[in-house]
Amino acid sequence: MVDAKERLLAAAVDYVAEHGIGTKSLRQIAAGLGTSHRMLIYHFGSKQGLLVEIIRTVEARQRAVLADLAHEPGESAGDMARRFWRRISDPALWPNVRLFFEVYGQALQGRPGTTHLLDDVVHAWLDPIIALGMAQGLSEQDAQAAARLGLAVTRGLLLDLLTTGDRAAADAAMERYITGYEAQLPGRASPLS
Amino acid sequence: MVDAKERLLAAAVDYVAEHGIGTKSLRQIAAGLGTSHRMLIYHFGSKQGLLVEIIRTVEARQRAVLADLAHEPGESAGDMARRFWRRISDPALWPNVRLFFEVYGQALQGRPGTTHLLDDVVHAWLDPIIALGMAQGLSEQDAQAAARLGLAVTRGLLLDLLTTGDRAAADAAMERYITGYEAQLPGRASPLS
DNA sequence: CTACCATTGTACCAGATGGTACATGTACCA
DNA sequence: TGGTACATGTACCATCTGGTACAATGGTAG
Numbered sequence: 001m002v003d004a005k006e007r008l009l010a011a012a013v014d015y016v017a018e019h020g021i022g023t024k025s026l027r028q029i030a031a032g033l034g035t036s037h038r039m040l041i042y043h044f045g046s047k048q049g050l051l052v053e054i055i056r057t058v059e060a061r062q063r064a065v066l067a068d069l070a071h072e073p074g075e076s077a078g079d080m081a082r083r084f085w086r087r088i089s090d091p092a093l094w095p096n097v098r099l100f101f102e103v104y105g106q107a108l109q110g111r112p113g114t115t116h117l118l119d120d121v122v123h124a125w126l127d128p129i130i131a132l133g134m135a136q137g138l139s140e141q142d143a144q145a146a147a148r149l150g151l152a153v154t155r156g157l158l159l160d161l162l163t164t165g166d167r168a169a170a171d172a173a174m175e176r177y178i179t180g181y182e183a184q185l186p187g188r189a190s191p192l193s
Numbered sequence: 194m195v196d197a198k199e200r201l202l203a204a205a206v207d208y209v210a211e212h213g214i215g216t217k218s219l220r221q222i223a224a225g226l227g228t229s230h231r232m233l234i235y236h237f238g239s240k241q242g243l244l245v246e247i248i249r250t251v252e253a254r255q256r257a258v259l260a261d262l263a264h265e266p267g268e269s270a271g272d273m274a275r276r277f278w279r280r281i282s283d284p285a286l287w288p289n290v291r292l293f294f295e296v297y298g299q300a301l302q303g304r305p306g307t308t309h310l311l312d313d314v315v316h317a318w319l320d321p322i323i324a325l326g327m328a329q330g331l332s333e334q335d336a337q338a339a340a341r342l343g344l345a346v347t348r349g350l351l352l353d354l355l356t357t358g359d360r361a362a363a364d365a366a367m368e369r370y371i372t373g374y375e376a377q378l379p380g381r382a383s384p385l386s
Numbered sequence: 387c388t389a390c391c392a393t394t395g396t397a398c399c400a401g402a403t404g405g406t407a408c409a410t411g412t413a414c415c416a
Numbered sequence: 417t418g419g420t421a422c423a424t425g426t427a428c429c430a431t432c433t434g435g436t437a438c439a440a441t442g443g444t445a446g
Contacts, residue, residue, distance in 0.1 A: 019302070020299070020302030020303060020304060021302075022215045022298075022299055022302065022304065023299075023304055098298075098301045098302055099302070101294075101297070101298045101301055102298035102299060102301060102302045103298070104294070104298060104352070105215075105291075105295035105296070105297060105298030105299065106213070106215055106216075106295060106298065108291045108294055108295065108355050108356070109212070109213030109214075109215065109216075109291055109292070109295045110213060111213060111215065111216055118356050121356060122353055122356050122357050123357075141365075142369075144362065144365070145365040145366045145368070145369040146366075146369060148350070148353060148362055148363070148366035149346065149350075149366040149367075149369050149370050151349065151353065152345070152346050152348075152349025152350040152352070152353055152366060153342065153345050153346055153349055154349070155345075155348070155349040155352055156344065156345025156346055156347070156348040156349035156352075157341070157342075157345040159297070159345070159348055159349075160315055160344065160345055162301050163301070163311050163314060163315050164315050164316075169337065169338075170341070172334075172337070172338040172341070173338045173339075173341035173342040173345060174342075175338070176335075176338040176339060176377075177342050180373040180376070180377055181373075183373070183376065183377075184369075184373055184376075
């Protein structure tokens with residue numbers, strides 16, 4: 001079976017999403033999957049090989065969420081942002097989000113096998129949001145700043161949500177951001193200065 | 194000397210800020226400090242004991258930055274936010290910030306000895322910002338949402354900055370946020386709907 | 387049936403890990 | 417002077433680590 005490795009990988013990602021990756025040995029992970037550390041080495045070559053593939057999978061899962069960002073016809077930018085936030089803050093995704101931030105933190109510290117996460121973790125998300133902002137009439141400069149801000153808000157509020165579990169508070173903060181974003185779009189009574 | 198332990202701790206924090214904490218053994222840390230792992234056990238009891246004290250120190254350093262948030266007379270809220278951002282995004286602090294996010298990620302995954310970081314990592318920052326917002330005339334509800342949003346923006350943009358190193362872009366995004374914040378303060382031509 | 391190939395179990399390895407036992411040094415206090 | 421408390425070095429321990437050697441499956445294609 002070609003995808004025995006794929007199934008093992010998916011299970012491994014779920015396991016480390018649930019239990020953390022930083023403190024787990026090959027043997028612990030293998031035991032959690034009902035296999036032996038021998039099999040992990042066989043399929044992935046080394047612990048770092050497994051780590052790399054796990055991170056590839058985390059990236060892929062994030063991109064799958066990003067793909068849902070596709071603009072629906074007739075939907076306002078604000079409503080799209082609300083839909084996106086509702087989806088990405090779904091508690092069912094929390095283990096994945098936690099794993100994302102754990103790996104992100106290790107990548108920032110240069111742990112071997114993780115750093116390629118950093119290559120796209122910002123820009124892959126920025127580009128579609130920039131395009132969206134420009135479609136709303138923002139200048140390229142404004143769209144870039146707005147996209148960066150939107151990404152920061154999302155990641156920051158996810159951290160808050162994972163930490164406190166206070167969904168209502170995180171939602172309220174996100175709503176405040178979206179309201180402000182809409183107010184800064186052109187074609188309205190200029191809200192500034 | 195009573196503070197031999199304190200000096201060792203400070204050096205240990207600097208070391209792990211520079212090299213990461215997740216992948217380092219007691220021996221590696223000790224070697225980096227010019228001492229032996231025996232001494233770390235002697236002073237801190239165990240590896241987890243050292244970990245706990247390192248995190249206490251990271252928290253303390255963060256609070257020291259927070260203390261600088263004190264409102265200067267005659268300064269607008271926006272200018273205060275700008276001053277705060279300039280300070281906390283100083284490249285000299287990047288190793289500490291990286292360590293903060295690394296430990297934060299591990300705490301979210303429940304690594305023993307780290308989780309008490311989570312107790313205050315949000316609320317300790319929120320409270321002064323809420324007070325500030327209310328001093329600017331916001332309702333308590335609005336001040337809470339605005340504080341949460343501001344904290345998320347700051348943490349999110351720090352992640353961006355550590356990842357990309359693109360200071361100009363991060364500054365522009367922060368400036369856009371602050372401008373929007375000021376526009377949402379009462380006492381101005383209502384910018385919304 | 388046989389030959390082959392992917393897969394898996396068992397057993398092992400050298401090295402690193404956190405932690406301990408014990409002896410030694412060193413300063414200060416009586 | 418002697419003692420006492422902190423500090424440090426050396427040596428060691430059991431355990432765990434990632435990784436390997438090798439044999440045994442089991443299915444499949446000739």
